[in-house]
């Protein structure tokens with residue numbers, strides 16, 4: 001079974017990283033390092049692929065964020081739910097796809113399937129190819145935005161579809177959720193779909209994280225920062 | 236009759252959709268089935284029918300661009316008789332209404348007004364957000380508001396996150412006339428989409444599933460095919476003949492007096508709403524050049540080997556390799572297990588270098604029941620959609 005390295009020593013050393021076919025909720029307050037954290041966990045290592053569903057940033061910004069991490073852009077795909085509203089005529093490419101708005105779940109589902117298909121068919125990376133079967137990292141930035149437009153029950157079912165697909169293709173998924181804008185019921189329902197939770201808090205402008213749901217990884221709070229796409233634990 | 240805009244489906248429906256019908260395209264999430272609704276819309280527009288399109292999730296501007304892009308044509312077609320209610324209208328309605336009831340009322344009024352003013356003949360409604368905002372009852376009554384005359388036809392597209400139970404409600408509770416479900420079979424390495432005629436009120440078309448490809452802006456249904464391949468004299472022709480009553484093969488007497496296949500075997504079977512053609516390849520090495528062609532666009536492969544003939548495993552390994560390269564789903568049938576001296580499961584797996592998860596059956600191709608079992612397992616294996 002493939003393991004996705006996290007770049008976090010505590011996870012990778014003892015446990016080899018994230019198991020294939022798992023999904024993690026990244027639960028964090030606003031203004032934290034959660035997005036950097038999620039992107040760094042989504043960063044494809046050589047041979048891997050990444051797909052980012054962005055409801056907050058334009059594709060160009062997502063690409064920039066990955067460029068900073070020195071990622072080969074041929075292995076990263078973006079589904080952008082922002083740009084189309086201002087540029088209706090913008091056309092999809094292999095690694096850049098657009099949906100009308102974050103409410104367009106039909107479009108999101110289709111574009112995600114399409115990218116996965118392109119990756120599996122070896123048509124994703126301009127003739128280059130990674131490992132086979134392809135290990136795919138997936139990031140939803142963010143579930144919070146999707147929830148703003150949708151009833152919880154509907155979004156729950158939709159996320160169920162996405163997380164199942166990640167499982168089926170033996171990928172790993174990270175789903176950002178702002179824990180201050182939603183009630184306990186919403187958060188616990190979304191948690192049900194996940195293998196584990198990566199929780200972030202800020203105390204005196206320091207970011208802490210704890211990881212719950214990976215067997216054997218202690219779930220204690222630890223200071224962290226993200227430097228050039230690398231998560232650094234400790235002071 | 237109104238055309239679905241899809242060759243093949245109109246024929247299956249006996250010419251198209253009778254005017255005044257209620258139609259739903261029910262899409263499983265992730266399946267690229269948006270061309271169904273768009274094909275029907277384009278067919279209606281090009282016939283000069285007056286259309287209303289309700290798209291609460293997007294603006295008409297984006298929609299026109301997307302639809303034209305999907306069809307690979309210009310947006311000129313939208314200069315025909317069409318009016319829209321879109322996301323901007325939705326926002327307006329939400330802003331000016333205080334309660335959910337007001338929202339519903341405002342939608343109904345808006346839809347009815349536009350439908351009447353433009354003598355709308357077909358209303359196309361993207362259900363998704365309406366369902367989210369106003370529930371199923373609300374959605375249905377907004378759709379009904381477009382029916383300003385008995386001959387107004389309703390076409391809905393819905394992202395179905397609930398599966399069968401929702402479809403049943405449309406059939407039983409709301410008496411929809413035509414339901415076409417659009418689904419995909421996704422088994423990590425192979426992907427194909429298919430639609431199912433779930434229900435037709437005006438004729439008793441049997442429930443049918445048909446795979447389709449979306450190409451050059453068109454939905455193209457195709458007949459799925461299963462290919463039976465393997466070394467020579469493994470029993471492929473026997474297998475295909477017993478797969479269906481219509482089977483035939485192009486055989487010629489070989490040197491040893493055994494008939495050997497020179498082109499292909501051909502058969503037909505019906506299983507799980509699918510009508511499937513079964514092709515058998517020739518086994519002799521000198522016909523190897525036709526095998527890749529027969530394998531192309533196959534939905535799955537039966538690799539047939541003679542279980543009493545270890546010497547042929549090496550040749551079969553060549554077939555395994557070919558199938559793997561094409562990334563096709565495969566089951567193995569070890570034939571002639573009625574004879575003594577058959578190899579064991581592990582001998583075969585080892586000889587063919589097979590992983591554990593490849594299904595392997597011991598059969599006799601002379602027994603119809605065995606043949607069916609193998610094919611059914613293969614179709615199940617391919618179409619199984621587990622969440």
Ligand SMILES: Nc1nc2c(ncn2[C@@H]2O[C@H](COP(=O)(O)OP(=O)(O)OP(=O)(O)O)[C@@H](O)[C@H]2O)c(=O)[nH]1
Pocket residue numbers: 466467468469470471472473474493494495496497516517518519570571572573574598599600601602
């Ligand atoms: N005992 C037994 N004989 C079988 C069985 N299936 C096929 N045969 C015999 O095996 C021989 C070959 O069968 P075919 O179906 O012609 O084999 P094929 O794979 O089409 O052969 P090629 O076209 O030459 O590659 C025939 O004599 C069949 O009668 C079986 O299940 N049991």
Ligand SMILES: [Mg+2]
Pocket residue numbers: 471472473484494495496500515516517518
């Ligand atoms: Mg033959």
